[in-house]
Amino acid sequence: MNSQPLWNRSCLAIITIASAVWLSGCGTEPDAQKAAPATTLSTADSKVLATASLHNSLLTIDTHVDIPETFATDTVDPGARGSYQVDLIKRREGNLNAVFYIVYVGQTERSPGHYQQAVAAARNKFDAIHRMTDSLYPDQVALAKTADDIERIRAQGKLVALIGVENGFAFGSDLSTVEEYYDRGMRYAGFAHIGHSNFADSSMARKDLGDLPAEHGGLSALGKDLLAELNRLGVMADVSHASKASTLDIARLSRAPVIASHSGVRSLYDHFRNLDDEELLAIKATGGVVQVVGFDSYLAAPPAEKLAATEALAKQFNVSRATYASLSAETIAAYRAEMKLVHQRWPRTGVAVLVDHIDYAVKLLGIEHVGISSDFDGGGGLSGWMDASETPSVTAALIARGYTEAQIRALWGENLLRVMRAVEQVAAKGS
Secondary structure (H helix, E strand, C coil): CCCCCHHHHHHHHHHHHHHHHHCCCCCHHHHHHHHCCCCCHHHHHHHHHHHHHHHHHHCCCCEEECCCEEEECCCCCCCCCCCCCCCHHHHHHCCCEEEEEECCCCCCCCCCHHHHHHHHHHHHHHHHHHHHHHHHHHCEEEEEECCCHHHHHHHHHCCCCCEEECCCHCCCCCCCCHHHHHHHCCEEEECCCEEEEEEEEEECHHHHHCCCCCCCEEEEHHHHHHHHHHHHCCCCEEEECEHHHHHHCCCCCCCCCCCEEEEEECCCCCCCCCCCCHHHHHHHHHHEEEEEEEHHHHHHHHHHHHHHHHHHHHHHCCCCCCCCCCCHHHHHHHHHHHHHHHHHHHCCEHHHHHHHHHHHHHHHCCCCHHEECCECCCCEEEEECCCHHHHHHHHHHHCCCCCHHHHHHHHHHHHHHHHHHHHHEEEEHCC
């Protein structure tokens, strides 16, 4: 398998064609060489070359890529090209340097047995990520625990893996697992997901779990302790999925910059997963960064017909947040196949809309407080950026919108790197 990024291979093809035309005149009589017509790249080809050259030089950090429970097994091999949106091959093709693989545990009933199951599920995903980096593909990808690690691993020519924890439920009923997860590589942590946790109110309550619209009024006392522990260890606090009150509490109480690992702009699309201006400015005030997410249903309203078709499929296959974990592999595969047809009939939002959200955030916050994430393999994907191999299309869209090279470097990785370093420095200084 050719390991060069896809756009790099395209550039080489253009260069090879141009060189072949030029070389066809070599070895002939001087007069014949002079008579040969000059061959130059078209303006369009020159732009492709320039965009590919820039993209392949970037440090690109994607702060949210989900993994299945069977990750790094014979069932889901991260080193083989497969049906998932992110694997090592697609990452190299798209020059997606650094990825936060997500230890996600869905919210269920808060009871001793379910807490034990949540911690076991989280440990399983930590194990899987370490299998990829330590056992299966140590020559291709390495785990980073610091900002310096990211740059060192990239300089070695390897892909970078990082770990984020989504949903405070993954910690169990208390803080006893936080330092364990840190030791295993956790470098950001969220407080809630869909449904309130013991740590924070969610941006969406779960009526099926008995949630009230608001339970804690933001962070709970345990959530405040979790935030303090994250600051102490040097773990970025993540507000994505948290309620507005929880987000403002995290930003107000954190001693270190905070992030939104995968969210959109609520002023452009009023979705419960997006952040309003007050929340965005609160993140900026901490010195943090908002990673704008390429998740089409967070960026723009789907057509009514698509929404109706999606709801009909969910009813047909009994798919919901409450039932998904219990569905058979066959049912999930059949549901995904039907959903693929829905997306074919009504295409996903395009990359230009992602850049609309980036534009808004940049104008409000300044370039240094905005980044990019995909939510691949967790629902993310846009027309033009459907998997890791298509990552250059985002860079091309930013260029077309008028962003400079320095600004694109900031958006793709330098801003997040700065925040990581700042969080590490807060931990190093202690309380």
